[in-house]
Amino acid sequence: MATSSDEFDLIDFIAARAAPAANVPVGIGDDAAVIRTPNGDELLVACDTILEGTHFRIPEHDPRLIGRKSLAVNLSDIAAMAGRPTAAFVGLSLRRGRRFAEELMEGLIELAAEFDVSIAGGDTTSWDGPLAITVTALGEPTGAGPVLRSGAKPGDVLYVTGPLGRSFETGHHLSFRPRVAEAIRLHQSIPIHAMIDISDGLLSDLGHLCRASGVGAAIDLASVPRRDGAPIAEAISTGEDFELLFATPQDITDFDVIPIGKLTEQPELVESASGRLLSEFSSREGYRHSL
Numbered sequence: 001m002a003t004s005s006d007e008f009d010l011i012d013f014i015a016a017r018a019a020p021a022a023n024v025p026v027g028i029g030d031d032a033a034v035i036r037t038p039n040g041d042e043l044l045v046a047c048d049t050i051l052e053g054t055h056f057r058i059p060e061h062d063p064r065l066i067g068r069k070s071l072a073v074n075l076s077d078i079a080a081m082a083g084r085p086t087a088a089f090v091g092l093s094l095r096r097g098r099r100f101a102e103e104l105m106e107g108l109i110e111l112a113a114e115f116d117v118s119i120a121g122g123d124t125t126s127w128d129g130p131l132a133i134t135v136t137a138l139g140e141p142t143g144a145g146p147v148l149r150s151g152a153k154p155g156d157v158l159y160v161t162g163p164l165g166r167s168f169e170t171g172h173h174l175s176f177r178p179r180v181a182e183a184i185r186l187h188q189s190i191p192i193h194a195m196i197d198i199s200d201g202l203l204s205d206l207g208h209l210c211r212a213s214g215v216g217a218a219i220d221l222a223s224v225p226r227r228d229g230a231p232i233a234e235a236i237s238t239g240e241d242f243e244l245l246f247a248t249p250q251d252i253t254d255f256d257v258i259p260i261g262k263l264t265e266q267p268e269l270v271e272s273a274s275g276r277l278l279s280e281f282s283s284r285e286g287y288r289h290s291l
């Protein structure tokens with residue numbers, strides 16, 4: 001029987017059938033996987049697709065920015081592990097002409113150079129469907145190790161690295177700078193228990209972090225930073241913010257990050273002032289690809 005479902009149901013289906021492997025200490029379920037190499041080193045691997053019509057529009061968006069975004073969303077996933085990106089593979093499913101593809105790759109390669117990421121391979125195909133770009137980014141953890149979604153503890157303070165909301169309307173979703181340097185600097189100076197990047201919206205991604213950690217959260221909605229006066233309901237649910245959300249036991253004073261709440265033993269996500277469920281403050285819970 002056909003039922004309506006979404007990406008997360010399917011990922012659960014896949015994860016339940018994917019056999020665990022000793023050399024994959026972190027597999028499906030985090031921003032990037034952690035792969036152990038034969039000499040004991042750890043490699044981070046993240047893979048994200050962007051699609052015409054869903055993540056960008058043609059001809060409205062500059063091909064350079066589309067190419068840039070396809071890499072940036074993956075660097076954001078490496079940042080969410082507090083990792084340093086090293087290399088990327090680029091899968092292009094193209095339709096339009098050669099010049100468009102060249103400009104797209106110029107934008108991608110420019111961002112790669114800024115982050116010292118080498119384009120190590122990929123795949124090029126053409127068809128008459130919409131443009132799709134799938135990038136796989138590789139990275140390495142710093143000396144302090146990778147930060148997972150699952151290490152948050154009740155009492156930890158939750159921080160975000162910047163304003164949320166109106167990403168699509170303002171073009172932030174195309175031009176954002178992945179928070180790689182910020183994550184590494186933070187991780188070197190304070191204990192970060194858990195971290196995730198906000199792609200689907202604060203409500204949704206906070207839910208992922210809390211479920212993975214077995215905790216809940218009390219958020220002070222008045223302190224959630226918003227872009228260009230975005231209404232709070234939008235700031236917590238529209239997504240593509242690509243800011244980092246992280247949990248730490250420490251109060252942070254010397255970094256440009258904003259405290260928005262605390263983790264709790266009770267599994268619910270609530271507003272701290274009223275105790276009401278966070279989901280009551282927005283008609284949508286975040287972006288979901290439906291199936």
Ligand SMILES: Nc1ncnc2c1ncn2[C@@H]1O[C@H](COP(=O)(O)OP(=O)(O)O)[C@@H](O)[C@H]1O
Binds near residue numbers: 011014028077
């Ligand atoms: N088709 C798939 N097969 C295997 N793993 C998948 C698939 N789609 C997503 N995942 C994994 O599921 C987890 C959640 O994916 P997603 O919500 O896209 O994460 P993110 O927001 O960090 O990109 C990730 O670990 C991702 O690698």
Ligand SMILES: Cc1ncc(C[n+]2csc(CCOP(=O)(O)OP(=O)(O)O)c2C)c(N)n1
Binds near residue numbers: 053073238
């Ligand atoms: C044309 C267009 N419509 C709508 C949006 C908004 N939007 C599209 S996908 C998305 C969420 C993030 O995408 P997803 O593929 O779920 O990223 P992931 O969580 O895997 O990193 C949002 C907010 C957009 N960027 N472009």
Ligand SMILES: [Mg+2]
Binds near residue numbers: 047048049
């Ligand atoms: Mg993804």
